[in-house]
Amino acid sequence: MNQDVLEKDLLRPPTRSALDELTSVPGVQPAPRRHAQRASKNVRIAIVHDWLVTYAGAEKVLEQIIACFPDADLFSLVDFLDDRSFLRGKPVTTSFIQKLPLARSKYRSYLPLMPLAIEQLDVSAYDVVISSSHAVAKGILTGPDQVHISYVHSPIRYAWDLQHQYLQQSKLTNGPKSALARLILHYMRNWDIRTSNSVDGFVANSAFIARRIRKVYQRDAQVIFPPVDVDAFTLCTNKEDFYLTASRMVPYKKIDLIVEAFAQMPERRLVVIGDGPEMAKVRAKAGPNVEIMGYQPFEVLKDRMSRAKAFVFAAEEDFGISVVEAQACGTPVIAYGKGGALETVRDLSEPKPTGMFFDEQDTDSIIAAVNRFDEVAHRLLPENCRGNAERFSAAHFRERFFSLVRASVPALRTATLPAYTPYRPGAPSAANVPRILAVDQSGVLGGAELSLLEIVKALRSRIEVVLFDDGPFNTALAKAGVEVTVLDAGALKNVRKQGGSLPKGQALKGLISLVRATARRARKVDVIYANTQRAMVIGAVAGKLARRPVVWHLRDIVSAEHFGGKQLAIIKWCARLGLTHVIANSAASAQAFAKLTQFDSGRIDVVFNGIAAEPFDALRAVPQAVLRERLNLPRDAFLVGSFSRLARWKGQHVLLEAMVLNPQMHAVLVGAALFGEDQYESELRSFVAAHELGGRVHFLGFQHDIAACMCAVDAVVHTSITPEPFGRVIVEGMLAQRPVVASRAGGVLEIIDDYQNGVLCTPGDAHALADTLAELRSNGDLREKLVKNGYRTAQERFGTRSYVDGVAQILTGVAAR
Incomplete structure (x- = not known):
């Protein structure tokens, strides 16, 4: 079987082809037992290919299957590709043949081992398996609750109708080598028939191959011609x-x-x-x-x-x-x-x-x-x-193949074909990042959680989330289709970053429990991604136990203005003990962290938060009066909106003081007291009552639809009295096409150019804020300028694509190291 023809021609992948409409050949039908699957389920997909050694016909098909399901994981007997661009940078899980002697040049010689090798690839964790097969890929082992769809370029040619032709061309018609070759091919035929029974639906690359499938496997196949560029x-x-x-x-x-x-x-x-x-x-x-x-x-x-x-x-x-x-x-x-x-x-x-x-x-x-x-x-x-020829385009192939898979998998019935984007080397996608364990302490939807949600939506096939509290954030994650585990934080819920006693007794017991539970899950992934400060502490220790790198997405300015002394000491200790890399949401956050911990600056990267424009753009045609009526806000007043949880350092009291000085304006406070800050909310309401502002100050509490609230007001203010790490509200206000006024400190300075895309004010200065708001109210040209430039800034510098790519690239690099 070592003849050149058998090694180079008999196992030749089929030439790439094109695409046509589905023929009338009966084919893939969804198995009745799977109709109970929830449509909202996050469907995990595995793609199995025979071998990856070149970019030929079968690989052209594989490229387009990956484009249909960019979040899928890829499996193959061997992977010796040099140019991996058509895989969009995907990692490949290979079989034991990958490590056998001379496998790169003589992988075909291991034909007798290929059935065993393909059966050792474990795809049991996936809901759908798609095999791209011209040899043995269709023999992947699947369970009764998995859907297996096999795109067949051809049944194993040299084992079936072309056996005698190939034996003649290989000069293996007589002698011991001929007997051995015939025995191996007989074994391959038996295995090929047996494994065809585990395929739920066959797809052929032509009616010609569909007839071969019918002849060999006694199964019908739908025809989708392969793609031609x-x-x-x-x-x-x-x-x-x-x-x-x-x-x-x-x-x-x-x-x-x-x-x-x-x-x-x-x-x-x-x-x-x-x-x-x-x-x-x-x-x-x-x-x-x-x-x-x-x-x-x-x-x-x-x-x-x-x-x-x-x-x-x-x-x-x-x-x-x-x-x-x-x-x-x-x-x-x-x-x-x-x-x-x-x-x-x-x-x-x-x-x-x-x-x-x-x-x-x-x-x-x-x-x-x-x-x-x-x-x-x-x-x-x-x-x-x-x-x-245009009937056989790659776009036509993607539409047909995606529709077929969707019809075969009940949980995909509401799925839509992803928009095709050319692969950009160096820009990680959901498919080429490592396996991630994201850890967050909160169940509420704060700024950090909203930013993590964007990462989860883009990388959900590679990410698992652990929360230390239940709440709206868990609901949002579940809706995004990600796997979530909520761990009981116990007495640790009462520990705040502003200070207080370190956990003792039951709290210490809860801390140990969280670390162990997180470490168990971390052993199944490649990198731990901590999204908040308490999550970072747990993650750093769990990373040591699980021997996994830990990346902290720093969304705070770690200074005495924001943290207590003991909490700062813990951050310094964790930086030395268990942090591999830090992603800061602004240069201000990065500088404060480096100053506190003396952390290697080469292991700190700044990635600005990304905020999606779609929720704001969707409201362009909705009249502001409709939004105000929905929120029970006055129709004709000049409304100034504050969007943040109610906390003293967020400075809502500064806005109320400015309202006293500006009788023509109304204030809209969107947000609630989330972390034991109820006393501050009481003080705000008392101030409103004392100054008879009840008719001009509107407490809306926590709101899910922030975009609608922002589009309902005339201006957005950001009133933090201590430096803000980033200022998500500012970018959201820009996307809502509202003029923004913000405190001149921290990460805000990296977003706003004064009087170009927003206006800066001295933190805590109510008089300056009142004067600026009065100027905005009276100067329509200024408002128009700020809105136009602000929207451009938000789109160009703070888009979700660059944000996700930046985070994914760092996580990929850390996992590789």
């Missing part, structure tokens, strides 16, 4: 006087027959592009009218294919990608009338023909077909060839 080719109507054939020179491609036929037609010119083991044989048959160019880069192939008067194809191919590519150039086809060509070429009997067929694989048939071509060439219009 027709956009890479352009229509050319000016044809020159030469014919073209292009292929790898292996026996079944029959290039030698085409060359021999043209050698007998010296008046006709043939150009041959390609290389392979049959090259010497081909050259020996070539006459002076045959130009053999050997291997050529794509641009040369495209040029010759565009200018040729016809493309000649003599193989019995499963599909035949080059046939479609030629038509994409407007070049008609002269093809052997068997296999996939019958499905991709419209012959002369059809209204808009794109080619013609010959009946036998011999020189006489080829000569007769070429002679007849001259008589009918006027009917084979380039425009019709191009139109036929």
